[in-house]
Amino acid sequence: MSWFLTLLAVLGVVQAAVIVPGATWTDTSGNVIQAHGGGFLKVGSTFYWFGEDKTLNSALFRAVSCYTSTDLVSWSRQNDALTPISGTMISTSNIVERPKVLFNTNNQEYVMWFHSDSSNYGAAMVGVATAKTPCGPYTYKGSFQPLGAQSRDMGLFQDDDGTAYLLYASDNNQNFKVSRLDANYYNVTQQASVLSGSTLESPGIIKKNGAYYLFASHTTGWDPNPNKFFKATSLSGPWSAQADIAPQATRTYFSQNAFDMPLGSNGIYMGDRWRPSLLGSSRYIWYPLSWTSGSPQIVAADVWSVNIAAGTYTVATGTSYEAENGALSGSSQILTGSGFSGGRAAGWLGNGGSVTINNVQGVGRDQWVALYYANGDSTWRNTTVSVNGGPSVMVDQPNTGNGQTVLSVPVKLNLRNGANSITFSNGQSNYAADLDKIIVYTAN
Ligand SMILES: *[C@@H]1O[C@H](CO)[C@@H](O)[C@H](O)[C@H]1NC(C)=O
Ligand SMILES: *[C@@H]1O[C@H](CO)[C@@H](O)[C@H](O)[C@H]1NC(C)=O
DSSP: OHHHHHHHHHTTOSOOOSBOTTSOOBOTTSOBOOOEEEEEEEETTEEEEEEEOOTTSOSSOOOEEEEEESSSSSOEEOSOSBOOOTTSTTSTTSEEEEEEEEEETTTTEEEEEEEEEOTTSOSOEEEEEEESSTTOOOEEEEEEOGGGSOOOSEEEEEOTTSOEEEEEEETTTTEEEEEEEOTTSSSEEEEEEEETTOOEEEEEEEEETTEEEEEEEEOOTTSOOOOEEEEESSTTOOOOOOEESSOGGGHHHHOEEEEEEEETTEEEEEEEEOOGGGGGGOEEEEEEEEOTTSSOEEOOOSSEEEETTTTEEEEOOEEEEEGGGSEEEETOEEEEOTTSGGGEEEESOBTTEEEEEEEEEEOSEEEEEEEEEEOSSSSOEEEEEEETTOOOEEEEEOOOSSSSOOEEEEEEEEEOSEEEEEEESTTOSSBOOEEEEEEEEOOO
C-alpha cells in the first residue's frame, strides 16, 4: 500500500489532512479560499462553507462563495451562491457580509441571511435569499431592519426543534439581540433577549447539554480583541457575564469569531484574521474549542486534525527550538522578557540582524514550522526564512499588540532528513519581529 500512497503523493492527489490556522488555505483547484466571515451548513455528509469573496481586496460585495468538503480540510469551490444585482441593496457598491445558511424543513428550502448594508455601513440591515439546493444560486428576497431596528454583524442559530434565531448587533452596535425567525425563516417575529450595552459583534451559538453558549467579539473594527462567551439555559436569557475563550493579551490569537461548530463534546472556533490593507489575504483561524474545563476554551494548536465521524480532534505535537540558542549575527541581540519561553528571544532581527537555528531535525519533506514571535509595536512585520542556505521565503508577522505578547505563524519548509540550519531575517532592510522559538511538526 505504501507505493500507492507515495504515487498519490507524487501526483499531488493526497490532500492535506491537517488544519493549520493562519496558513494560506487553498481549494482543490489550488486557488486561495475566499470565504471570509463564513457560515457553515452540513447536509448529509457534506459541509458547505459560505463566505465573502474578497478577491478584489475591497469590502464591497463581489460574491458569496460556496465551498464543499467532507472533512473540513479539503474544500472544492462550487458556483457562487449569491452574486450582485445592480440597483438593489446587493449591488457591487453595497456591503454583503457574514452569510449564514439554514435549511427550512417546512418549505424544503435553504435560506441565507447576511449583513446587508450601504458602503458606509449606514443602512444596517439584514438580507434574505433562498434556494432549493445548498449552493443555490440563491434568489434575493430583500433587505430590511429586523423589528425596525439596526442590524450589523449577525449570525443565525437553529434550535433542536427547528426554531431559528437571528443573532445581531443592533442600536449602533450598543445592544446585542437574539430574535426569533418566522416559520419560513424569511422574517424576524419577536425579540427573545437583549444584552444591553454589550457592544458585541461576529456572533455564533453552540448548544451543549441544554445550555446555549454565545460567542462574540467586541467592536474594534478590523482589529482583533478578546472574544468572549456568554451562557444561558434559554435564548430568552438571562445571559451570564462575559468570560474569555483565550488569554486576553493574544486578542483571540489575532482573530475574530465567524462561526462556532459543535464537534462531539467539544466544538470548533472558526475565526477570521482580518488584514484590512489586503482584505483578500485575510486568513482563517480555526481552533479546537474544548469544554474539558467545563466552559469553552480555545486550544491554540499550530497544527491539528479533526475526526468528523468520532467527533474528536487531535493536536499535533512538534519539536521546539529556542531562537536565543541559535547563532546570532550582525546587529541581532538576545532579549529578555517574561513573555518569552525560557525568558529569552532573539531580537533586533532584520535591518542587519539575523539568527540561524542549527541542528533542526527534519524528516526529508515539506513540514509545517510554527514561528513564535512578538513585535515591539502595533505594526505588521515580516521575516525572511531560508533553509540550509537556500532561497528565502517571506512570512508575514501580524501585529502582536505589544512586545511581550507572543503569537505564532506557520510556514511550510522543505527540510532534509536529519539536521537543518534555518536562518531568519537575513537580507531584509525592515525590522522583523523578535523570534522566541520555532516548533517543527511532522504531521501533514
Ligand atoms: C416582518 O415582520 C415585521 C414585524 O412583525 C413586519 O412589520 C413586517 O411587515 C414583516 N415583513 C414582511 C416582509 O413580512
Ligand atoms: C515586509 O514588511 C515591510 C514593513 O515592515 C513592508 O514594507 C514590506 O512590503 C513587507 N514585504 C512583503 C513582501 O510583504
